[in-house]
Amino acid sequence: SVVSRANSIGSTSASSVPNTDDEDSDYQQESYKDRRRRAHTQAEQKRRDAIKRGYDDLQTIVPTCQQQDFSIGSQKLSKAIVLQKTIDYIQFLHKEKKKQEEEVSTLRKDVTALKIMKVNYEQIVKAHRDNPHEGKDQVSDQVKFNVFQGIMDSLFQSFNASISVASFQELSACVFSWIEEHCKPQTLRDIVLGVLHQLKNQLY
């Protein structure tokens, strides 16, 4: 009640500065109930101090809780704001962590790919070291061109036969079906073999 509260506040301030004999004698004869009440009040104060320290610590630790408005100075934020900012900051950290984990995953894949490339290059270097004269008797540019021309001619024939350019839509459809039909690995292999065979016959 209002009265009991007023009394208790009075007794609190008086207990911090005990001065009269009256109060001393009161203290001596303090009932069990009063002692219990005082202990309880003290314990509650201790608990609230711990909570307060927690909020102070949060305000120190959480970057967004540190006052940036210099016109306000070092004014304390309300508890509700400290809590909200802390929640926001934790969510931000979670997102950062997720982003970094994804980055690590991507980098791990890159490392794997680079390791494979490294092994391949080492094999090439080794092969070259073991047989340094390999490739010296390379085919001429003219022969290379003839092979290329032969392959392209063959592809163009099939392309020309199956492609219609009536409309863009039709062209797209034809190109896709041409790729499916005439650019299969087996077909390309046959074309290349055919061209090489033909050139061989021409040369010899």
Added chain:
DNA sequence: GGTCACAAGGGGTACACGAT
């Protein structure tokens, strides 16, 4: 013994409003 919920009250601030 620790925690929670509640009521009461204090301090600070923004705002309306009348007096000057």
Added chain:
DNA sequence: ATCGTGTACCCCTTGTGACC
């Protein structure tokens, strides 16, 4: 326009009963 005053509101602290 300026100043003093009353009021509402927010936030915090404190004491205390109830509960585990």
